Amino acid sequence: MIQRVSSASVTIDGAVRSAIGHGLLVLLGVGHEDGQEDLDWLVKKVAGLRIFNDEAGVMNRSVVEVGGEALVVSQFTLMASTRKGNRPSYIGAAGHGKAIPLYEAFCTALSAALGRPVGTGEFGADMQVALVNDGPVTICIDTKNRE
Numbered sequence: 001m002i003q004r005v006s007s008a009s010v011t012i013d014g015a016v017r018s019a020i021g022h023g024l025l026v027l028l029g030v031g032h033e034d035g036q037e038d039l040d041w042l043v044k045k046v047a048g049l050r051i052f053n054d055e056a057g058v059m060n061r062s063v064v065e066v067g068g069e070a071l072v073v074s075q076f077t078l079m080a081s082t083r084k085g086n087r088p089s090y091i092g093a094a095g096h097g098k099a100i101p102l103y104e105a106f107c108t109a110l111s112a113a114l115g116r117p118v119g120t121g122e123f124g125a126d127m128q129v130a131l132v133n134d135g136p137v138t139i140c141i142d143t144k145n146r147e
Contacts (some may be wrong), residue, residue, distance in 0.1 A: 001078060002026040004051050004137035008071045010121040018119030022117040023068030025091075025131050028106060029078030030099040031092050038143035039106050042120075046070075047113035051137050059137075063114065070110055071119035073129055074103050096124065 001022055009019035026034035026046060052068065054062040063070065074097070093099070100123050111118045121127045 001029075001075075002046060002049065002139040002141060003027075003131060004134045005071075006132040008119075008129070008131040010071065010073055010119070011130070012122055012125050017121060017127075018071055020069035020071045020119050022066070023133070024063050024070045026070060026072045026110070027042055027075040027078060027127070027129075028072055028103060030094045030102050031079050032094050032098070032103060034094060034098075034143060036105075039102055039109065041146070042141065042143055043106060043109040043113055045141060046110060049139065051139065068112060068114075069116065069119070069127075071121075072103075072107050073121040073127065074099070074123045099123070103140065125142045 003021060005020070005025045007019070007021055008023075008025040010017045024046065047064055048062050050062050051059050052063065052066045054060040076093040077088070079093035080090055081092055081094055082088050094102070103123055107118050107120055119127070
Protein backbone atom coordinates (compact mmCIF):
# COMPACT_ATOMS: atom_id res chain seq x y z
CA MET A 1 0.00 0.00 0.00
CA ILE A 2 1.52 3.32 -1.08
CA GLN A 3 0.32 6.66 0.27
CA ARG A 4 1.53 10.06 -0.88
CA VAL A 5 2.05 12.05 2.30
CA SER A 6 2.89 15.55 3.43
CA SER A 7 4.34 13.94 6.56
CA ALA A 8 4.38 10.57 8.28
CA SER A 9 5.90 9.03 11.38
CA VAL A 10 6.04 5.77 13.28
CA THR A 11 6.13 5.68 17.08
CA ILE A 12 7.10 2.67 19.19
CA ASP A 13 6.70 2.62 22.99
CA GLY A 14 6.05 6.37 23.03
CA ALA A 15 9.21 7.28 21.09
CA VAL A 16 9.28 8.39 17.46
CA ARG A 17 11.27 5.78 15.55
CA SER A 18 11.16 7.51 12.14
CA ALA A 19 9.57 10.57 10.60
CA ILE A 20 9.48 11.98 7.09
CA GLY A 21 8.18 15.04 5.31
CA HIS A 22 6.86 15.10 1.74
CA GLY A 23 7.09 11.64 0.19
CA LEU A 24 5.73 8.12 0.41
CA LEU A 25 4.46 5.96 3.25
CA VAL A 26 4.85 2.33 2.20
CA LEU A 27 2.89 -0.26 4.17
CA LEU A 28 4.55 -3.54 3.21
CA GLY A 29 2.93 -6.95 3.54
CA VAL A 30 5.01 -10.04 2.73
CA GLY A 31 3.32 -13.27 1.67
CA HIS A 32 4.49 -16.89 1.49
CA GLU A 33 5.00 -16.74 -2.25
CA ASP A 34 6.99 -13.48 -2.29
CA GLY A 35 10.64 -13.55 -3.29
CA GLN A 36 13.53 -11.55 -4.72
CA GLU A 37 11.86 -11.06 -8.11
CA ASP A 38 8.82 -9.52 -6.40
CA LEU A 39 11.06 -7.29 -4.28
CA ASP A 40 13.01 -6.03 -7.30
CA TRP A 41 9.83 -5.32 -9.25
CA LEU A 42 8.19 -3.54 -6.31
CA VAL A 43 11.20 -1.31 -5.60
CA LYS A 44 11.30 -0.21 -9.23
CA LYS A 45 7.55 0.40 -9.24
CA VAL A 46 7.52 2.40 -5.99
CA ALA A 47 10.53 4.55 -6.93
CA GLY A 48 9.10 5.27 -10.38
CA LEU A 49 5.41 5.69 -9.51
CA ARG A 50 4.34 9.05 -10.95
CA ILE A 51 1.97 10.32 -8.27
CA PHE A 52 3.49 13.72 -7.49
CA ASN A 53 2.35 16.88 -9.23
CA ASP A 54 4.37 18.59 -11.94
CA GLU A 55 4.34 22.34 -12.64
CA ALA A 56 0.89 22.03 -14.29
CA GLY A 57 -0.60 20.26 -11.25
CA VAL A 58 -0.72 16.89 -13.03
CA MET A 59 0.48 13.74 -11.25
CA ASN A 60 3.48 13.21 -13.49
CA ARG A 61 6.51 13.06 -11.16
CA SER A 62 8.03 10.25 -9.12
CA VAL A 63 9.27 10.46 -5.53
CA VAL A 64 12.80 10.45 -6.96
CA GLU A 65 12.06 13.41 -9.25
CA VAL A 66 10.59 15.52 -6.45
CA GLY A 67 13.32 14.61 -3.95
CA GLY A 68 10.78 13.05 -1.62
CA GLU A 69 11.35 10.79 1.35
CA ALA A 70 10.02 7.34 2.17
CA LEU A 71 8.88 5.56 5.31
CA VAL A 72 8.44 1.77 5.11
CA VAL A 73 6.35 0.00 7.74
CA SER A 74 5.81 -3.77 7.82
CA GLN A 75 2.13 -4.66 8.00
CA PHE A 76 1.18 -8.34 7.92
CA THR A 77 -2.53 -7.43 8.16
CA LEU A 78 -2.39 -6.45 4.48
CA MET A 79 -2.23 -10.17 3.80
CA ALA A 80 -5.58 -10.77 5.55
CA SER A 81 -8.22 -12.95 4.00
CA THR A 82 -11.82 -12.11 4.82
CA ARG A 83 -13.23 -14.85 2.60
CA LYS A 84 -14.91 -16.78 5.42
CA GLY A 85 -16.69 -15.24 8.37
CA ASN A 86 -15.89 -11.95 10.03
CA ARG A 87 -12.55 -12.77 11.63
CA PRO A 88 -9.66 -12.16 9.20
CA SER A 89 -7.23 -14.98 8.58
CA TYR A 90 -3.54 -14.14 8.25
CA ILE A 91 -2.47 -17.53 6.96
CA GLY A 92 -1.21 -15.89 3.74
CA ALA A 93 1.35 -13.78 5.60
CA ALA A 94 4.92 -15.04 5.56
CA GLY A 95 6.49 -15.97 8.88
CA HIS A 96 9.28 -13.98 10.48
CA GLY A 97 12.01 -16.16 8.95
CA LYS A 98 11.00 -15.14 5.45
CA ALA A 99 9.33 -11.79 5.99
CA ILE A 100 12.06 -10.02 7.98
CA PRO A 101 14.85 -10.56 5.42
CA LEU A 102 12.55 -9.47 2.57
CA TYR A 103 11.39 -6.40 4.50
CA GLU A 104 14.98 -5.41 5.27
CA ALA A 105 16.09 -6.06 1.69
CA PHE A 106 13.19 -3.95 0.38
CA CYS A 107 14.18 -1.05 2.65
CA THR A 108 17.83 -1.29 1.55
CA ALA A 109 16.94 -1.48 -2.14
CA LEU A 110 14.44 1.39 -1.94
CA SER A 111 17.02 3.50 -0.14
CA ALA A 112 19.48 2.86 -2.98
CA ALA A 113 16.82 3.68 -5.60
CA LEU A 114 15.97 6.97 -3.86
CA GLY A 115 19.56 7.88 -3.11
CA ARG A 116 18.75 8.53 0.53
CA PRO A 117 17.95 6.55 3.68
CA VAL A 118 14.36 5.44 4.19
CA GLY A 119 12.62 5.58 7.53
CA THR A 120 11.47 2.31 9.01
CA GLY A 121 9.33 0.87 11.71
CA GLU A 122 10.28 -2.23 13.66
CA PHE A 123 9.15 -5.58 12.31
CA GLY A 124 6.62 -7.18 14.66
CA ALA A 125 6.43 -4.22 17.05
CA ASP A 126 3.23 -2.53 18.19
CA MET A 127 3.53 0.70 16.20
CA GLN A 128 1.50 3.85 15.94
CA VAL A 129 1.65 5.27 12.44
CA ALA A 130 0.65 8.89 11.89
CA LEU A 131 0.30 10.45 8.46
CA VAL A 132 -1.12 13.32 6.52
CA ASN A 133 -2.29 11.73 3.27
CA ASP A 134 -1.65 14.30 0.54
CA GLY A 135 -4.47 14.34 -2.01
CA PRO A 136 -5.54 11.87 -0.72
CA VAL A 137 -3.49 9.54 -2.88
CA THR A 138 -3.45 5.85 -1.93
CA ILE A 139 -2.34 3.12 -4.34
CA CYS A 140 -2.65 -0.62 -3.74
CA ILE A 141 0.08 -2.64 -5.44
CA ASP A 142 0.10 -6.44 -5.53
CA THR A 143 3.22 -8.12 -6.89
CA LYS A 144 1.11 -11.16 -7.78
CA ASN A 145 -1.33 -9.06 -9.82
CA ARG A 146 0.91 -6.73 -11.83
CA GLU A 147 -1.66 -4.54 -13.52
